[in-house]
Amino acid sequence: MIALVANPTRAVYAALIATLAIGWALVAFDGGTFTLNDLVGIQQRSAALGIVAVGQTLAILAGSLDLSVAYLISLVSLVAAETMAGQSSNILTAVVVALGVSALVGLVNGVVITKLKVHAFIATLGVALVIRGVLDHLYDGPAGRVPVDFQQLGYARIGPIPVAAILWAAVAAGVWFLLRRTRFGHRVYAVGGDVEVARLSGVRTDRVVIAAHVLCSLCAGVAGLLLASRLGAGAPTVGTDGGYDLESIAAVVLGGTALAGGRGGVAGTVGGVLLLAVLDSVFNQLEVNSFFKDVVRGVVIVVAVAVYARRTGRRAS
């Protein structure tokens, strides 16, 4: 138990397995079954949150955070769906434009934080409000149309595995690789761990933070594309309805990444997202009141972080 708690990543996976087992038992006791299909359903549901959370992990590890992802997702879904306008031939252009918009938003976030020295919380909140203003002004409901070909992204399966889940896995693997094996990754940890130490070691800290934000926004952009393909159109509320801003931060923290940065990683985040999704799934099977569901999720997140904090506190003393 102590060994499990000593490493947050291991702790979150242990909790995940325990939740699956207990959930399975509860559902069985309730007279239902928890099948492979349900597991696949979990993947399907968690893919969008998972992709956003992986991007959020980068921002948080670098000592920042991004509150603008939810509105960006909505914006990207609309930009993509309108550019496609139901034509398969427009898919490539739409994807490029959508990701271009995402990267630009990330760039603005990063520049405001590093060059104007605005705290990440306020900077990204401000950018979120700007995007909301644009959305509210231009749209009052779903718009654009996604061609059937592109809807495959949201619904198709390869064998039993949804394409969305594969996309999520690819994004997670990519960012994991980036963090573990590239100079950029090492510097993200350094900047998040201690900006001054990083600076005195010759790291160009501003660039690292900006790049982390661009990548974070790109992940949100990919999630926006995925949601557009599911909906068949763009929607100005798809990001905020999903609560992707705070939920992605919660998943990252649940996965053991320090909110102050410098410690944690993608593996924990993936575990955190899955844990939230499994909880969701079990409650759905048990037909639990959705308010109670939120209460449990809230308690789980707080308890998890308290456990990690205890452990860090002991180390420090």
Place this chain on the structure above:
Amino acid sequence: MLRMTGIGKSFLGIRVLRGIDLSATAGEVHAVVGENGAGKSTLMKILAGVHQPDEGTVEIGGQIRSFAHPVEAQRAGVAIIYQEFNLLPERSVADNVFLGREPTRRGLVDRAAMDEATSRLLDELDEHSFGPRHLVKDLSVAQQQVVEIVKALSVDARIVVMDEPTAALAEHEVDLLYRLIRRLQGRGIAVLYISHRLREVFDLADRVTVLKDGAHVATVAATDVTTAGLVKMMVGRELDAYFPPRAEESAIGEVLLTVRNGGNGKLDGIDLDLRAGEIVGVAGLQGSGRSSLVKAVFGAEPFTRGEMTPTRPGSVRAGVAAGIGLVTEDRKAEGLALNQSVRDNALLVARAIGHRSRAAVSDLLERVKLAPPRQETEVKYLSGGNQQKVVLAKWLTVSPRVLLFDEPTRGVDVGAKAAIHDLMRELADSGTAILMISSELPELIGMSDRIIVLRDGRVAGHLPAGSAEESVMALAAADGVAA
């Protein structure tokens, strides 16, 4: 290898260094000594590229260099190991050693090469207690110091500056450090060694440069000078500063606070009596447990052994309620809410313990001579001296019986210094017991009615009022020489 000539530097119009010459040859250990405020740190920061000199030149390997950024100094072969290590606790040893210069292969970080190079350097230093993949946070202070040295070696440093390297080390770890320094020397590296501990200076150094009040006093071969001679060069100055008169014998009253055999992780066997009306000075080197002592008495890092009256050790709140106040060393972090007004800060303690303040804030500010006495100004805009006066006002609201001062005039200008000294004496005269830490010997000696010297967490000795600076230094450094 290194030649610094005529270095001068001013901060905000105050001259902190003038005309300093310092040179070091390959394989030399060159000690730089001087009292606090003599300019050692500033000089080293100029060498490291953290500050830029106003005048003078830095020559490395025969070339004149000027560094706009620490990284440029690093590239020129200067590594500086600060007291506060520049390491990332959550990352591995190898990650820290190669931070900012990770080797790559086909565009990817070559972890194998990092580990191998780190292992090799650790082997060369005969360090086998940890490896390249250990996390820095799991290492002891001495091991972290080794990581810093490995980092210096990995950038091919030719000049290594060590700032008080033994301050945080235990006795047996100091021997290891000596061995490491000998190895650096053997590799032809010039080591600049800053220390207060003269014994170390004589153990290690080939030459010694003495700084005083920002000026160069002398550079001598270590074999040509005695401890007493060195101390004299460091402190020998006129006691020109003014201090208020000491307490009359008859004015010293009852015992307000006693500690018997007090101890905790950093202190051992502490006996202490504080009497009404006296100012007791605490002397000691960095790491001797001075700050731990006041924090223990205050209850912030309480005694775990022994007895203390009147309060149970262990609660800041109980201590404050019993009339014990602490003016901390770091007023910005621990003494003041910087973003709040003078008024809010002055009322901090009174409000915290629900004490109905007897005096109006305006009277208090007048008493501490805050100038101008604006209550609504945010404290962060005040000068160091005025900030310290606000800290004092904060405690005066509750009329403490015992007031602890940790470096009462650090970072305070001369005028405010005299005002704070007067106020301290005034408080003592009105019956408060005062315990004061100061690394400034003239202040310590000028203010104290008696002096307690700490060494390695224990009381090393007691000295009467007006003792010579040399005897305080000797007792604190345990060199066994009384001058």
